[in-house]
Amino acid sequence: MSQYEAAQQLGTRFHALLTVGDWDGIRELLTDDASWTLPGDNTVSGTAEGADAVVERAKKIASYGLHFELLHILVSRENMALSLHNTARRGDVRLDEHLSTVCRLRDGKIASIETYLSDVAGMDAFFV
Known part of the structure; x- marks a missing residue:
């Protein structure tokens, strides 16, 4: 399997585990020192440091x-x-955003995640 196929497979697995809430499965995909950074000023913004904190954020x-x-999995030489496209509704508040979650890989696992959003203000309004 090529490095590109391995990265694609890792992305597919991460998304599948997230959608079914398999937190132990997600934890297995992460390095112990993994981090996840999200923009904005809300309850899920900032940087989660360490694999357990990343799982708690998810x-x-x-x-x-x-x-x-899931719209696409994009691969680079190493990541x-x-x-x-994430959607949700909570009462009268609606979330409808496009995003890119960039995963930097190390030794076949996710070492860091950085999320880029189309609507930071909408995210701030939703995650209160």
């Missing part, structure tokens, strides 16, 4: 009832990114 995001639609 749990918190999922707890808001998001639908994670991969998920192109997603």
Whole structure:
């Protein structure tokens, strides 16, 4: 399997585990020192440091009832990114955003995640 196929497979697995809430499975995909940075000023913004904190962030995001639609998996020479369309509704507040979650890989695992959003203000309004 090529490095590109391995990165694509890792992205597919990460998304699948996220959509079903398999937190132990996600933890297995992460290096112990993994981090996840999200923009904005809300309950899920900032940087989660360490694999357990990354899993807790994923749990918190999922707890808001998001639908994670995978549009594309993009690969570079050494890393991969998920192109997603996330939607959710909480009362009168609605989330409808496009994002790219860039994963830097190390030894076949996710070492860091940085998320880029199309609507930071919308995310701030939703995740309160």
